[in-house]
Amino acid sequence: MTTTRRAVLGLLILSLGLVAEAAVERATRTERPPLKQSLQTIPMTLGNWVGKDEPVDEKIAVESQATEYLNRVYTLKGRPGVQVWLWMNYSDRGLNLRHSPEVCLPSGGWEKVEALTKVVEIERSGGPPQMVSLLGYGKSELVQKIGFWYYIFGEGRVERFVRGLPISSRSSHGRTTRGSGLTVEVFYPSETGLGDAELRDFIAELLDVIDPVLPEDRASYHIP
Amino acid sequence: MATSTISARDDASAPAPRELPPLLAQIRDGWRESDGRTALLGAAACLALLALLFRSTLVHFVQVWSTDQNYSHGFLVPFISLYFANMAAQYGPIRQVPAVGLGVVLLMMALLGRLATIVVPVGIASDLSFIAGLAGIVALFAGRDALSRYGFALAFLVFMVPLPIHLYTTIANPLQLMVSKAASVILNGTGLPVLCEGNHLTLPGGVRMFVAEACSGMRQLTGFLALTTAVAFLTPRPRWYRLVLIGSAIPVALTANVARVVLTGWIMAYDPKLAMGTFHTIEGLLLMGFGLALLRIECAILNMIVEEDRPTSTSPNPAPAAG
Numbered sequence: 408m409t410t411t412r413r414a415v416l417g418l419l420i421l422s423l424g425l426v427a428e429a430a431v432e433r434a435t436r437t438e439r440p441p442l443k444q445s446l447q448t449i450p451m452t453l454g455n456w457v458g459k460d461e462p463v464d465e466k467i468a469v470e471s472q473a474t475e476y477l478n479r480v481y482t483l484k485g486r487p488g489v490q491v492w493l494w495m496n497y498s499d500r501g502l503n504l505r506h507s508p509e510v511c512l513p514s515g516g517w518e519k520v521e522a523l524t525k526v527v528e529i530e531r532s533g534g535p536p537q538m539v540s541l542l543g544y545g546k547s548e549l550v551q552k553i554g555f556w557y558y559i560f561g562e563g564r565v566e567r568f569v570r571g572l573p574i575s576s577r578s579s580h581g582r583t584t585r586g587s588g589l590t591v592e593v594f595y596p597s598e599t600g601l602g603d604a605e606l607r608d609f610i611a612e613l614l615d616v617i618d619p620v621l622p623e624d625r626a627s628y629h630i631p
Numbered sequence: 632m633a634t635s636t637i638s639a640r641d642d643a644s645a646p647a648p649r650e651l652p653p654l655l656a657q658i659r660d661g662w663r664e665s666d667g668r669t670a671l672l673g674a675a676a677c678l679a680l681l682a683l684l685f686r687s688t689l690v691h692f693v694q695v696w697s698t699d700q701n702y703s704h705g706f707l708v709p710f711i712s713l714y715f716a717n718m719a720a721q722y723g724p725i726r727q728v729p730a731v732g733l734g735v736v737l738l739m740m741a742l743l744g745r746l747a748t749i750v751v752p753v754g755i756a757s758d759l760s761f762i763a764g765l766a767g768i769v770a771l772f773a774g775r776d777a778l779s780r781y782g783f784a785l786a787f788l789v790f791m792v793p794l795p796i797h798l799y800t801t802i803a804n805p806l807q808l809m810v811s812k813a814a815s816v817i818l819n820g821t822g823l824p825v826l827c828e829g830n831h832l833t834l835p836g837g838v839r840m841f842v843a844e845a846c847s848g849m850r851q852l853t854g855f856l857a858l859t860t861a862v863a864f865l866t867p868r869p870r871w872y873r874l875v876l877i878g879s880a881i882p883v884a885l886t887a888n889v890a891r892v893v894l895t896g897w898i899m900a901y902d903p904k905l906a907m908g909t910f911h912t913i914e915g916l917l918l919m920g921f922g923l924a925l926l927r928i929e930c931a932i933l934n935m936i937v938e939e940d941r942p943t944s945t946s947p948n949p950a951p952a953a954g
Contacts, residue, residue, distance in 0.1 A: 411669055413734075585752075
């Protein structure tokens, strides 16, 4: 075969690849389900916790790539110093999923404290238990803990199966999500005196109230 | 007269024209022929289309290399591959053996890998497919012999591919435990009593030490694997020698890490502050040096067993004088 023909063949195959890529993208397009209600409908009072909205830095809001977000401080009734910061953000294209504590906090100078990192199961009265990653990050004398989990909406069985395999990438790399997504982060600096029991209580209360907000077709993940 | 004298003197003192690196020289020589020019232009156009097709993969590579310390060596890998390709090119022009079928198969495999990644979230399929695509272009335009000669340079690119994080942690976690246990045995044996609970070591006085994921050896392992493979390629020794060298990346990385944890244990027992921040980083660099020294010792021992291969001009693999 002449060189020119080989060049034409190579270009043809790769051009075909680009067309096939567009076709497969179109054929396998998944719905990106919206939230059933706005995140703002999440109540200010969660059991013994009372919340207050906090403004979000404009730059952070833009970089989060979220369609909608919620940033609140919840204080435990009767214990004013015991507070948690709730940061939830939803993206209709799942773009927010590339932001995870493991990616974003080190870039802000926070170092992961492996000894504070574990996965816990939060028992709930009204539904299945939720796996949550508890992470610890330190900067100078400060240590903050984070409860983290996230949802992907609209992906099919194949994606869910593959996502559980060791060969799949995690959400934080942001190129494998074909649905929409919601991340939930609960921050609590260690000096607030909050223990694991209070945190579990807060997460359990939160899980009950976010259920009506989330689309039915969802999968839950916790590994950042 | 004067002008011609000056001119002659200039000619004599003028530096000899600089030789191009063999790879560039081959490209230049190819460009001078009409057929070669067509092949080069065709290959360049195909490379551009391949890059377009794998744009998300390339962006992913750069993102991981610049944010994940386990793969910060990724930026170097393409350059090292080019270096190997340049070494391979010094063996002169390659006989053109058409490999259209092989090229098409490799390109189709690359396409399938890319398309599969759209359907299922397995990024590594696309990452490896990109390398297959590169090999396909080489086979299509330069032929089977070229693929054979430049195969190592292409295969070396695999070290720039980030492992899926799940797989990474699946390997790293047991290594982390193994390093903790081995270090505690050595610390106890060398007179520093420690209590080992998983990855936690408790030193005398209640000083707690944690063997982090970064100390599991995986970070060093990925780097050492690339390094030993490069050294094995450059070493003019038999195949078994090279395989032993590559295989030794695992024990060398683990030994270096155990040594690091043991050293950190002793330092923490003396003064915990000395095992933090910059000191800890310096310690890490020292132990990387220790790992390299272990490799050097291994090479010295193996060199006593085996003689250097005599390079031949027809050898497909370059065999420099480096020992």
